[in-house]
Amino acid sequence: MRVIIYGDIHGCLNELKLLRKKIGVTKEDIEVSVGDFIGKGQYSKETLCYLQEHSIKAIRGNHEDKFLRYYYHEQRFLTQGIANPMQLSAKEQEIYKSLDKEDFVFLQSLPLFLQFNALTVIHGGILPSTNLAKLDKKSAAQVMRVRYLDVHGRFVALDDADPHIHFWWSELYDGRYGYVVYGHQPFLYPRVDRWSFGIDTGAVYGNRLTAIVFADAKTPFCYELFDVPSQTYAKKSKPWIVSDL
Numbered sequence: 353m354r355v356i357i358y359g360d361i362h363g364c365l366n367e368l369k370l371l372r373k374k375i376g377v378t379k380e381d382i383e384v385s386v387g388d389f390i391g392k393g394q395y396s397k398e399t400l401c402y403l404q405e406h407s408i409k410a411i412r413g414n415h416e417d418k419f420l421r422y423y424y425h426e427q428r429f430l431t432q433g434i435a436n437p438m439q440l441s442a443k444e445q446e447i448y449k450s451l452d453k454e455d456f457v458f459l460q461s462l463p464l465f466l467q468f469n470a471l472t473v474i475h476g477g478i479l480p481s482t483n484l485a486k487l488d489k490k491s492a493a494q495v496m497r498v499r500y501l502d503v504h505g506r507f508v509a510l511d512d513a514d515p516h517i518h519f520w521w522s523e524l525y526d527g528r529y530g531y532v533v534y535g536h537q538p539f540l541y542p543r544v545d546r547w548s549f550g551i552d553t554g555a556v557y558g559n560r561l562t563a564i565v566f567a568d569a570k571t572p573f574c575y576e577l578f579d580v581p582s583q584t585y586a587k588k589s590k591p592w593i594v595s596d597l
Contacts, residue, residue: 353380353381353382353568354380354381354382354565354566354567354568355381355382355384355468355471355565355566355568355569356375356377356381356382356383356384356563356564356565356566357383357384357385357386357473357533357551357563357564357565357566358371358383358384358385358386358389358408358551358561358562358563359386359535359542359551359552359553359555359561359562359563360386360387360388360389360413360535360536360538360552360554360555360556361385361388361389361393361399361555361561362388362389362390362391362392362393362396362415362555362556362585362586363389363390363391363392363393363394363395363396363398363399363447363556363585364393364394364395364399364555364556364561364582364583364585365393365394365395365398365399365402366395366583367555367561367580367581367582367583368399368402368561369402370580371561371563371578371579371580374578374580375563375565375578382409382468383406383407383408383409384408384409384410384411384466384473385403385408385409385410385411386411386413386473386474386475386533386534386535386536386551386552387410387411387412387413387414387415387416387462387475387496387535387536388413388414388415388416388475388535388536388552389403389410389413389416390415390416390419390447391415391416391418391419391444391447392415392443392556392585392586393555393556393585393586394585396447396450397447397450397451397455400451400455400458400459404458409466410462411462411463411464411465411466411473411474411475412459412462412463412464412475412496413475413476413496413535413536414475414476414496414497414536416459416462417493417496418438418440418444419444419447419448419451419456419459420456420459420460421438422436422438422440422448423448423451423456425437425438443586464487464492464495464496465484465495467529467530468569469530469568469569469570470530470531470569470570470571471530471531471532471533471566471569472484472529472530472531472532472533473532473533473534474495474532474533474534475495475496475534475535475536476494476495476496476497476498476499476521476534476535476536477495477498477499477521477522477525477532477534477536477548478495478498478521478525478529478532479491479494479495479498479501479505479506479507479521480501480505480524480526481505481506482494482495484529494507496536497510497536498521498536499513499520499521499536499537500513500515500518500519500520500521501518501519501520501521501524502517502518502519503517503519505524522534522543522545522547522548522550523545525545525547525548526547527546527547530547531547531548531549531573532547532548532549533548533549533551533564534548534549534550534551534552535550535551535552536552537550537552537593538552538553538554538557538559538588538592538593539552539553539554539592539593539594539595540553540554540559540592540593540594540595541553541594541595542562542564542577542595543593543595544595549564549575550595551563551564551577553579554588554592555582556582556585556586557584557585557586557587557588558582558583558584558585559581559582559592560579560580560581560582561579561580561582562577562578562579563577563578563579564576564577564578565577565578
């Protein structure tokens, strides 16, 4: 039974369909989205529905989380006549308005991580302090968003990060949750470290949509990478991070 994990889709539904065809997905396969399957791209609502229709499991990414938080703020503040303190871009507002109550119920149901034997799938990453069995509000936010850590292994916000003095989280990861597959950060090419695989290759920015395929979850060192080129749906605001490959 193969385990197929897709990088950040961000509404790139046509590319997802092409990638599944290229892989040759069967009913016996386990398929997982690493999160951020909505937001930024052209077909967010349609991608959400497609995942459900094809029984593709999904992790909650920071973009799903943002829409959820906005939704619950709306429910709370509008009844009090108070403006929502959160802000969405014009594109995010368009996506938000396309979602209905059932979609938010689905987003709320998404786990922060999934484990398959020696594999852990998570959106952002794992900090030295992370205990996946006891994620509180702060640590949940961090595993969805972590990129860099300081010398003490503490979370560093993206705007404060300096690659010259900070560590990519996977450089400090000790393998205690097995091999980790993650997204969140768009790399020009997939990043492969000792205990992790970063497979967000910026599909929404016109690079590629990538999937990693394991023959089975018990032997995560036996894997194959698949990808398809993608159209440009959003403008990238930061330089590409070139992976180790």
